[in-house]
Amino acid sequence: MKYLKIFLLLAAGAAILTAEESLAQKASKQRLEPIPADIQVLFSYINDENDPITDEKIALGKKLYFDPRLSKSGIISCNTCHNLALGGVDGVETSIGHLWTMNPNHLNAPTVYNSVFNKVQLWDGRSSHLEVQAQSPIQSEAEMAASSELVVARITSIPEYVEEFKKAYGKDVNITFEKIASVIGVFERTLVTPSPYDDFLNGNEKTLSKAQKEGFEVFLQKGCTKCHYGIALGGTMQQFQVAAKYRFIELGDFRGDKYGMVKTPTLRNIAETAPYFHNGQIWSLKDAIREMGSVQLGIKISDKEAVKMIEFMHSLTGRKQPITYPILPPSTSKTPKPDMN
Amino acid sequence: MKYLKIFLLLAAGAAILTAEESLAQKASKQRLEPIPADIQVLFSYINDENDPITDEKIALGKKLYFDPRLSKSGIISCNTCHNLALGGVDGVETSIGHLWTMNPNHLNAPTVYNSVFNKVQLWDGRSSHLEVQAQSPIQSEAEMAASSELVVARITSIPEYVEEFKKAYGKDVNITFEKIASVIGVFERTLVTPSPYDDFLNGNEKTLSKAQKEGFEVFLQKGCTKCHYGIALGGTMQQFQVAAKYRFIELGDFRGDKYGMVKTPTLRNIAETAPYFHNGQIWSLKDAIREMGSVQLGIKISDKEAVKMIEFMHSLTGRKQPITYPILPPSTSKTPKPDMN
Numbered sequence: 060m061k062y063l064k065i066f067l068l069l070a071a072g073a074a075i076l077t078a079e080e081s082l083a084q085k086a087s088k089q090r091l092e093p094i095p096a097d098i099q100v101l102f103s104y105i106n107d108e109n110d111p112i113t114d115e116k117i118a119l120g121k122k123l124y125f126d127p128r129l130s131k132s133g134i135i136s137c138n139t140c141h142n143l144a145l146g147g148v149d150g151v152e153t154s155i156g157h158l159w160t161m162n163p164n165h166l167n168a169p170t171v172y173n174s175v176f177n178k179v180q181l182w183d184g185r186s187s188h189l190e191v192q193a194q195s196p197i198q199s200e201a202e203m204a205a206s207s208e209l210v211v212a213r214i215t216s217i218p219e220y221v222e223e224f225k226k227a228y229g230k231d232v233n234i235t236f237e238k239i240a241s242v243i244g245v246f247e248r249t250l251v252t253p254s255p256y257d258d259f260l261n262g263n264e265k266t267l268s269k270a271q272k273e274g275f276e277v278f279l280q281k282g283c284t285k286c287h288y289g290i291a292l293g294g295t296m297q298q299f300q301v302a303a304k305y306r307f308i309e310l311g312d313f314r315g316d317k318y319g320m321v322k323t324p325t326l327r328n329i330a331e332t333a334p335y336f337h338n339g340q341i342w343s344l345k346d347a348i349r350e351m352g353s354v355q356l357g358i359k360i361s362d363k364e365a366v367k368m369i370e371f372m373h374s375l376t377g378r379k380q381p382i383t384y385p386i387l388p389p390s391t392s393k394t395p396k397p398d399m400n
Numbered sequence: 401m402k403y404l405k406i407f408l409l410l411a412a413g414a415a416i417l418t419a420e421e422s423l424a425q426k427a428s429k430q431r432l433e434p435i436p437a438d439i440q441v442l443f444s445y446i447n448d449e450n451d452p453i454t455d456e457k458i459a460l461g462k463k464l465y466f467d468p469r470l471s472k473s474g475i476i477s478c479n480t481c482h483n484l485a486l487g488g489v490d491g492v493e494t495s496i497g498h499l500w501t502m503n504p505n506h507l508n509a510p511t512v513y514n515s516v517f518n519k520v521q522l523w524d525g526r527s528s529h530l531e532v533q534a535q536s537p538i539q540s541e542a543e544m545a546a547s548s549e550l551v552v553a554r555i556t557s558i559p560e561y562v563e564e565f566k567k568a569y570g571k572d573v574n575i576t577f578e579k580i581a582s583v584i585g586v587f588e589r590t591l592v593t594p595s596p597y598d599d600f601l602n603g604n605e606k607t608l609s610k611a612q613k614e615g616f617e618v619f620l621q622k623g624c625t626k627c628h629y630g631i632a633l634g635g636t637m638q639q640f641q642v643a644a645k646y647r648f649i650e651l652g653d654f655r656g657d658k659y660g661m662v663k664t665p666t667l668r669n670i671a672e673t674a675p676y677f678h679n680g681q682i683w684s685l686k687d688a689i690r691e692m693g694s695v696q697l698g699i700k701i702s703d704k705e706a707v708k709m710i711e712f713m714h715s716l717t718g719r720k721q722p723i724t725y726p727i728l729p730p731s732t733s734k735t736p737k738p739d740m741n
Contacts, residue, residue, distance in 0.1 A: 125485055133492050139475065144466055144728045151474050151738045159500035161740070331730045343733055382725045387485045389672045392684055397492045399502070 082272060083260055085279050090288035093260035094173075094253045104290070105175045105248045110190060110241050112248060115227040120246025122223070122385045123239060128213050130203035131157055133397030137193070137243060140168040140202070143382060146331030147172035147250070152339030153311075156196075157204035158400075165311025167339030172377070173327045175248040177294030182337050183316040184296045190244030194236065207236035212395050214239055219388030252328060252377025259374070267374055274371030277364050282356050292326035292375070302357030306350065307340035327375050344369050423613060424601055426620050431629035434601035435514075435594045445631070446516045446589045451531060451582050453589060456568040461587025463564070463726045464580060469554050471544035472498055474738030478534070478584060481509040481543070484723060487672030488513035488591070493680030494652075497537075498545035499741075506652025508680030513718070514668045516589040518635030523678050524657040525637045531585030535577065548577035553736050555580055560729030593669060593718025600715070608715055615712030618705050623697050633667035633716070643698030647691065648681035668716050685710050 095101040106112050123129060127136040140154045141147050147170035153161050154168045166182055174180065180192035196202040197210060214220045215234050224232045227242060255266035267275065278284075286297040299321040300308065315321040321337060334340065335347040345365045352360035360368075436442040447453050464470060468477040481495045482488050488511035494502050495509045507523055515521065521533035537543040538551060555561045556575050565573045568583060596607035608616065619625075627638045640662040641649065656662040662678060675681065676688040686706045693701035701709075 127483070127486075128491070132496065134480065134490055134496055142468070144726050145468075146730065149475055150469070150731065151740070153740075155473065155475055155740060159740075333731065342737070379727050384723045384725045385485050386720050389487065390491065390674065396683070399492070399494075399496060399500075 082275060082279075086260060086275070089279055089284035091260065091284060091292065092290045093257040094176075094251055094290055096253070096257070096261040101251070105251060107188070107190070107245075107248065109188075110245055112245055113227065115223070116242050116245040117249055119220075119223045119227050120242040120244070121382070122220075122387055123214075123243050124246050125385050126387050128387075128390065128394070128397075129197055129205060129210055129239075131205045131209065131398050135203050137171075137196070140196070141171035143171070143250070143379070146170055146328045147174075148332045150333070152334050154202065156202035157200065160201040162201050162311075164313040165338040166313055167334065167337060169322075169324055170328060170332050171247055172250050172252050172379070173291060173325055174294075175251065176289065176291035177322070177325065178289075178291075179294065179296060179322055182313060182322050184320065184322045185316065188244065189247045190237075190241040193240035193243040193247070197240065209395055210239055211236050213390075216391050216393035216395070217388050218391070249380075252379055254327065254375050254377035256371075256374040257377075268370070270367065270370040271374045272371075274367035274369065275374075277367045278371050281352065281358065281360060281364070281368075283351070283368075286323040286355065287326050293323040294325055295323055296320040297323045299355075301355050303354050305336070305354050307336070307338055310340060311338045313337055326372060328377055330369075330373050330376050344372065423616060423620075427601060427616070430620055430625035432601065432625060432633065433631045434598040435517075435592055435631055437594070437598070437602040442592070446592060448529070448531070448586075448589065450529075451586055453586055454568065456564070457583050457586040458590055460561075460564045460568050461583040461585070462723070463561075463728055464555075464584050465587050466726050467728050469728075469731065469735070469738075470538055470546060470551055470580075472546045472550065472739050476544050478512075478537070481537070482512035484512070484591070484720070487511055487669045488515075489673045491674070493675050495543065497543035498541065501542040503542050503652075505654040506679040507654060508675060508678060510663075510665055511669060511673050512588055513591050513593050513720070514632060514666055515635075516592065517630065517632035518663070518666065519630075519632075520635065520637060520663055523654060523663050525661065525663045526657065529585065530588045531578075531582040534581035534584040534588070538581065550736055551580060552577050554731075557732050557734040557736070558729050559732070590721075593720055595668065595716050595718035597712075597715040598718075609711070611708065611711040612715045613712075615708035615710065616715075618708045619712050622693065622699065622701065622705070622709075624692070624709075627664040627696065628667050634664040635666055636664055637661040638664045640696075642696050644695050646677070646695050648677070648679055651681060652679045654678055667713060669718055671710075671714050671717050685713060 095104060110116070124137045127134045127139070129136060135156060140149045142149055149168050152167060153165045155161060169182070174189060178187070180186040180189060181195060186192040186195065197205050198207065211234060221234065224234050224238070228238070232238070258266035287293050289295070296316065297320060299305070299315055299319065330344065333344070334342045335344070341347045341350060345362070348365040348368050349360050352358045436445060443453070451457070465478045468475045468480070470477060476497060481490045483490055490509050493508060494506045496502060510523070515530060519528070521527040521530060522536060527533040527536065538546050539548065552575060562575065565575050565579070569579070573579070599607040628634050630636070637657065638661060640646070640656055640660065671685065674685070675683045682688045682691060686703070689706040689709050690701050693699045
């Protein structure tokens, strides 16, 4: 009797799957993948054997992520431009850094949420690992403007930080700049936001509304997944301006990597991360969708179709795990002072 | 038998109190008061009947406190300069605001923690309420540089915020700039940090080490409580440079209020809130203590005495309640854009 019940339950489950098979199967064929629902499987995706995730590293990496003393001035943290309260971005066209410097390439800050699923990091894809990416904005003159030596001197001057590095990496740890960036990367790996879209692809058909399913169909049908695929719905290098010229291309010097390739931004939490595109010139999701249709796919996407896709894109807004705002250890007399110049 | 036991316990308690009576009594005579241990009594201290504390207001005020969209640029929040991760301050000599502008008076950001216990707010004491104080940095050109109209337009363009204001103040709420600042003030009222010092004054003699008690004796004996008294150990207007000239007085234009009076900073969490004084020119607690002795009290405080007082001051480092970093509602097409100029 027990086994019969289980059999019937499984059969019912299969029936549900069959009913949605076409949409989910289409998605799968177009290389879309959900964030794994199984925590062990998810862990195997986000973990990096070069610097495996542990509770101690997450706690330390979180502190460093929020610590403005990683910048020359002492007032800009990773979270300033990749604000976990605001979808992992700063919500401005071009990020502002040290001395109120606008990013010289007029680049818009990509979201840190789910960045672990990107195959490459940074708009020109020059970092493949979050652990390496984190070094870049800290040192960039237009961002946090700190030398690696300054960062190491600041962190090692604070006994609580030294203690936490020992806890995380063993008592003989050598606290290098690379190590500091790496543990920030470990924290960033945990910033994944499963959404109704994932629940749907993981078999729960009820998580998408009728309108969202319609929008999903349009999204698949238009060919958006040529670039926006994988768990990240983006995060790989793609040719930009395949079919037409992007209307704001002249703004900023950014032209992609040496092959003119650009990292496709993730679509996860896209409804929270305006403005859009590498130079943040498009504020509305509708405009962004239509512009992409024209620039990348060479098609006209109607207003109505764009509205449907926006419905779908709202299903990509994910659940953020609660983050306790850290209490950072105080500086000491040995800590290099903030430098505002 | 039961009553005898209780009697003996009470007697033992009284004995402990008697042993420490002299120090605690001296403190009380010098107008020092602990943060009340009783939560009801504490609530009556921090609550303001003009805008009573509720859970809904704390939640909303917290979001606004962390929301950089309250600034003209969209990248500076209350928390930028009053960072809850860093003792409620920014850890720099002079706060940096819009366009990387240094505070024109070279003023150092005071801690927001326990600011509810200050009798007045701002260095010149021109605000008596946190609810009014919060208006000032938002509008200041050198700080967040937002007009009241801009702030109201940003907040009312975001439906989730409007909903939260209705929940907090009723469905007919008029979301004015004053209301926005006021609910931030309500959140700030809750940022109190009871410390070992309070536990000691509340009757638990074991919370202070021998060295801290010695330092406390020196602190009382030197007359620091002439200005640093009350729950805040500060927070009232006092004459500055009573006995001598402050050696960095020429830096910045600040000369106090129209009577030359200056708000005494709280000593709570002082070990976490360097640099010190209104223009942030003194980085070490020892220097600060000795300078105060000379400038305010006209006495020489020895190195040894200062070290003892530092021991005591560490007992003023309080327990911060865990704060979940908020997830802020996204902007809409109606939200006024960031303005970097």
